[in-house]
Each structure stands twice: as structure tokens, then as C-alpha cells.
Amino acid sequence: MxxxxxxxxxxxxxxxxxxxxxxxxxxxxxxxxxxxxxxxxxxxxxxxxxxxxxxxxxxxxxxxxxxxxxxxVPALSRDELDDIIALRQRFEGEALTQALARGDADWEARLIGAGHRLKRADETATDLEQWEQAHLQFHRCLLEQCGSPWLLRFIEQLHDQFDRYRRMAPANPAIRETLDSQHAELVTLALAGHSRAACDLLQAHIRLSGEVALGACQIDERGQS
Amino acid sequence: MxxxxxxxxxxxxxxxxxxxxxxxxxxxxxxxxxxxxxxxxxxxxxxxxxxxxxxxxxxxxxxxxxxxxxxxVPALSRDELDDIIALRQRFEGEALTQALARGDADWEARLIGAGHRLKRADETATDLEQWEQAHLQFHRCLLEQCGSPWLLRFIEQLHDQFDRYRRMAPANPAIRETLDSQHAELVTLALAGHSRAACDLLQAHIRLSGEVALGACQIDERGQS
DNA sequence: TATCATGGAAAAATCGATTTTTTACTATGG
DNA sequence: CCATAGTAAAAAATCGATTTTTCCATGATA
Incomplete structure (x- = not known):
């Protein structure tokens, strides 16, 4: 029921x-x-x-x-991570542009909601898996209006790949804080309809998150030698 | 896979x-x-x-x-086909640009070989599955140097999806002839290093091939009503 | 007449056992 | 000492049978 x-x-x-x-x-x-x-x-x-x-x-x-x-389980490689990051930037940039062009009032409401849930998860930080869920939902919500099911499918797949790296990497609280604030700003720019600025910020967000994920490759290399 | x-x-x-x-x-x-x-x-x-x-x-x-x-078996839909075509154009255009920037003598040789095999398959036309194989290999060879395994993976996946439409659609000998000649010209432009022109031609090639594939949706719609 | 229950056939999913293939170990000859 | 053939153990893949779920025809009820 x-x-x-x-x-x-x-x-x-x-x-x-x-x-x-x-x-x-x-x-x-x-x-x-x-x-x-x-x-x-x-x-x-x-x-x-x-x-x-x-x-x-x-x-x-x-x-x-x-x-x-x-x-x-696939090995982690610096080259693959670079590939994933570059594609995420292009695909998600593309999707965000289209999402902003097509987004309606209902989408705006959902985005605000997703942003709020994520902020709450940032603050409470009690359950890691819960934050991950809110984070995933936020990024999904941001792009889901783009109108291209196949592009969304690929973005999801790359996101999962990326997260495998990120979650193997050591935490970086300083960068984490910047990333969190970028989420809030993404909502602001998206609602204001600043397509170009939102797109740039999303790509910067992915790049910065990539910096964190890179830590996974270093751990992996140490483990192999 | x-x-x-x-x-x-x-x-x-x-x-x-x-x-x-x-x-x-x-x-x-x-x-x-x-x-x-x-x-x-x-x-x-x-x-x-x-x-x-x-x-x-x-x-x-x-x-x-x-x-x-x-x-x-998934249904065929006009909307999905449009999505697939648009993404193929963007992804393969991107990949071709990068492939041209990275291609070496060995790749040129392989491309000429693949182009030749495809031309032969065009002419003999004895075994459909054999032509399909040569065609697939040609398009693969054209892009494989792009340096992005994940992009190639998605391109392959979209190509398979696209082919399902194309091969359900009625044959169009007139368009087929144009498409075949585009393959030859793609080789020429690629070898000459005319990145921009090759990219445009590949996108036109996909669009035109999409015209043929569209026939599958019409058949499908008739069948449903 | 429309809705809902029911039972049995068909289909899907799952299990436990068997077969096949790989891997690790050992002995043997070069 | 290295290479290699043989073999036992382990792991993967496959099979046949069982269990579970869905589908659909039928009939009861309001």
C-alpha cells in the first residue's frame, strides 16, 4: 500500500x-x-x-x-579515472544545459527538495549510506529533466564508476566543504536559469570531486608495489 | 561486450x-x-x-x-530513435576528432584495410551478415584510436541499439548508395587529416542512416494500431 | 453487467547435484 | 636447476528437478 x-x-x-x-x-x-x-x-x-x-x-x-x-573486481587506474572524469564533465554539462532549457515549476520544486535533503544529510552526517543516497538523488534530480534517457543512463553508469574510486579514496574534509557549498550554489544558479554559469560550476564540481577520487589510485598503486 | x-x-x-x-x-x-x-x-x-x-x-x-x-524485447519508439541518433552524432563526432588527433601510421593502414573490406562487401553483397560485420568493423576502426574506452563503449552500445532499428526498417537502395560512398569519403578525409570536414561528414552519415532507420518506427506503429 | 474470488495450467525463478575446467602441487626427466 | 607432464583439489559452469509466482478461464456475488 x-x-x-x-x-x-x-x-x-x-x-x-x-x-x-x-x-x-x-x-x-x-x-x-x-x-x-x-x-x-x-x-x-x-x-x-x-x-x-x-x-x-x-x-x-x-x-x-x-x-x-x-x-x-576491476582494478583502479589513473587513466580510467581521467577518462571517467572527462566524460562526466561533458555528459553532465550537456545534460544540465538541456535540463535548464526544459525544466518546469515542478522540477524546480523537486530540485529544491533534493538540495534541502542533501544539506540536512551534510549537517547530520550520522549515516554515511544515507548521505550517499541523498547525494546521488540530488545529482539525478538536477539532470533528469534533460529529455535524453540514454544520456541519463550513461551518466548514471559513469557516476557509479566514479563513486567506486571516490569511496576508496581517503576523505578530504577541506575539499568536502567546498563540494557541499557547490551543491547549494548549483541550485541557486539552476533556479535563476543561468545556464552557462551552472554548467561551468557543475564541471568544476566534477573536477574537484575528481581530485578527491584520485586518492584511490595512489592507495591502489602503493598496494600493488 | x-x-x-x-x-x-x-x-x-x-x-x-x-x-x-x-x-x-x-x-x-x-x-x-x-x-x-x-x-x-x-x-x-x-x-x-x-x-x-x-x-x-x-x-x-x-x-x-x-x-x-x-x-x-523492447518496443521501438520514434522518440528513442531520435535520442539515439542525436547522441551518436555527438559521441562519434567527439571520438572522431580525438581519433584524428591521435591516429598514427598503423591506424591509417588499418582504416584503409577496413574501408577496403567494406567496399568489397558492398559490391559482392552475397551475405548480409558479412556486410554487417564489415560495416561494424569499419565504424569501430574509425574511432578506436580516440583514447577513451568508456566513450567507445557507449558508442558501441548506441550503435547496437541503432542497428536494431535500421535492420527492422525496409531497405532503401538509393540512400544506401549514398551511405556507401560516404564511407569511402570518410577514409579520404580522415587520412587527409581534415578533422572538421570528417566530423561533419560522419554526422551527416549518421543522420542519413537515421532516415532509413526511421522506417522501422512506421512499421511498428502500423503493427500496433 | 461489472467486479471480484478461485483454481489450475503455464511460466519464471530457484535450488541441489553433477559435470567440466582451471589451478596448485608434485614428481620426473632433461 | 628449469621445464614439464601428471594428478588431485578447487572452482566454475551447467543440468535437471522443484518451488514459487503469474496468468487466465470460470463462476459466484452484488
Missing amino acids: GSQESLAASATSEIYTALKRDLIGGRFRAGEKLAINALKQHYRIGLSPLREALNRLAAYGLLEQENQRGFR | GSQESLAASATSEIYTALKRDLIGGRFRAGEKLAINALKQHYRIGLSPLREALNRLAAYGLLEQENQRGFR
Whole structure:
């Protein structure tokens, strides 16, 4: 009752969600080979739904799959992160421009709401996963009006990839504060309809966030040597 | 899938390849619900590898999946095709510009080779699937030097989506001839290093190819009414 | 007539066991 | 000492059967 979408649960989709969360959240080491039996026990799930979820994640790019030799968590690489950052800047800049051109009053309201929830999550800082959720929703809300489902799909995918790096990286409270303030300013510029300025700020936001994420590569390199 | 390192065959990857080919090749009706048992028999494959392949294809966007109610071939829509075309133009234009800036002698040689193979396939026209393969390889070769693995991945994905429309659409020999000549000219411009002109031509090529693909939507709309 | 309940067939999802393939280890010959 | 063939253990992939859920025809009720 009351739920907008009846998300009929299934073992596969649940384990998919859980694994995705844990992969992005950094609960697996980069480059690690997944022991399927161990996963089966840890998540209390049967083999079939587990394997189906792993296949989905591999197709999505959060896992690598080699025929007959199972699944592996992708390594972190500086080059790949640079690629992801550059594409995020272009794609999200594009999407924001279009979103501003198409946004209506309802969207403005949702954006303010998402911005408010995020600010609250910044302040309370009690539950990390809750902040991550609010942050993701905010960035989604900002662009969802752009009118291009495929562009949004790619942006989401890149965002997930990016977050894997960011969440492996050490926290940087100084930069974090700037990033938080940028969120608020993004709302202001978006509502004012300053397309160009909003776009520039979003790209700066991604670049700065990339500075933090870069820390993940250094950790990874140390670990390899 | 983009990077398949292992050459070892597996039932899952084989059925994945076969299903992908048949989905893009239009051997399923748009909107059709897949009867898993029928697929099992038709492809002479067990249930587990089949389901794993279906999960991969759903994550890739060539199938839709609803919890507890199986898999469905996505409908064709004019809006989606417009989205795909617009993104292909932007992404591939971007990639071509970068490819030209980075291309070396070896790439030039490969491009000439791919162009030659495609021309031969145009002329002989004996085996449709063979031409499709040469065509795909040509477009891949044109952009592969761009240096952005993620951009290439998205381009490939959009190309597959696009081809599903194109191959459902009725053939248009007149336009086909123009498209073929554009391939040759793309090679010329690329080798000459005329970045801007090559980029414009590629975008025109995609737009014109889109005109053909549009025919699929009309067929689909007739079928629905 | 429209709505809602019901049961059984069909389909999807899941499980447990089996088969196949890889990996790690050991012994053997060059 | 290195290379390599053999083999046992482990892991991955696949199969066949079972369980769960949906779908749809039927009939009862207001």
C-alpha cells in the first residue's frame, strides 16, 4: 500500500542491489577475484540468482568476467579515472544545459527538495549510506529533466564508476566543504536559469570531486608495489 | 561486450553472442515476450547459461526485464530513435576528432584495410551478415584510436541499439548508395587529416542512416494500431 | 453487467547435484 | 636447476528437478 511502484522482490534483483552497493562502497578490494561460494554464504543466497546478478554487474561494468574463470573486481587506474572524469564533465554539462532549457515549476520544486535533503544529510552526517543516497538523488534530480534517457543512463553508469574510486579514496574534509557549498550554489544558479554559469560550476564540481577520487589510485598503486 | 579477452568458449558467452545477433538482426518482434522454454529448445542450450545471457542482455539494454515476469524485447519508439541518433552524432563526432588527433601510421593502414573490406562487401553483397560485420568493423576502426574506452563503449552500445532499428526498417537502395560512398569519403578525409570536414561528414552519415532507420518506427506503429 | 474470488495450467525463478575446467602441487626427466 | 607432464583439489559452469509466482478461464456475488 502506498508505494508508487510495486517492486516485486526477487532474489536476483535483491542480490544485484546488495552487490552493487558493496562494489561501489568499496567493500571489495580492487582486482580481487570473487569467490562465488563465499558470496553465496555471505549473502545467504542460492547459486542461480547470485550468478545472474554477477552477469548483470559484469555487463554494467562493475565486474569483469573471464570465461571459465569467474568474476573479478576491476582494478583502479589513473587513466580510467581521467577518462571517467572527462566524460562526466561533458555528459553532465550537456545534460544540465538541456535540463535548464526544459525544466518546469515542478522540477524546480523537486530540485529544491533534493538540495534541502542533501544539506540536512551534510549537517547530520550520522549515516554515511544515507548521505550517499541523498547525494546521488540530488545529482539525478538536477539532470533528469534533460529529455535524453540514454544520456541519463550513461551518466548514471559513469557516476557509479566514479563513486567506486571516490569511496576508496581517503576523505578530504577541506575539499568536502567546498563540494557541499557547490551543491547549494548549483541550485541557486539552476533556479535563476543561468545556464552557462551552472554548467561551468557543475564541471568544476566534477573536477574537484575528481581530485578527491584520485586518492584511490595512489592507495591502489602503493598496494600493488 | 567490448573486451572479451578469453578465447575459451562457454555456453553462456555463445548463447549471449547468438541472442545479441538475433536481437539486433530483427529476428524477434519488437515488444515480444520471450518464451524461455522455446529459446532453450531453439538454441539447444540449458536453462542456466540461457538465463545468464538474458540477464547480460537486459543490463546491456537489448532486453527488458520485469521481476517475476520474464524478459521482453523492447518496443521501438520514434522518440528513442531520435535520442539515439542525436547522441551518436555527438559521441562519434567527439571520438572522431580525438581519433584524428591521435591516429598514427598503423591506424591509417588499418582504416584503409577496413574501408577496403567494406567496399568489397558492398559490391559482392552475397551475405548480409558479412556486410554487417564489415560495416561494424569499419565504424569501430574509425574511432578506436580516440583514447577513451568508456566513450567507445557507449558508442558501441548506441550503435547496437541503432542497428536494431535500421535492420527492422525496409531497405532503401538509393540512400544506401549514398551511405556507401560516404564511407569511402570518410577514409579520404580522415587520412587527409581534415578533422572538421570528417566530423561533419560522419554526422551527416549518421543522420542519413537515421532516415532509413526511421522506417522501422512506421512499421511498428502500423503493427500496433 | 461489472467486479471480484478461485483454481489450475503455464511460466519464471530457484535450488541441489553433477559435470567440466582451471589451478596448485608434485614428481620426473632433461 | 628449469621445464614439464601428471594428478588431485578447487572452482566454475551447467543440468535437471522443484518451488514459487503469474496468468487466465470460470463462476459466484452484488
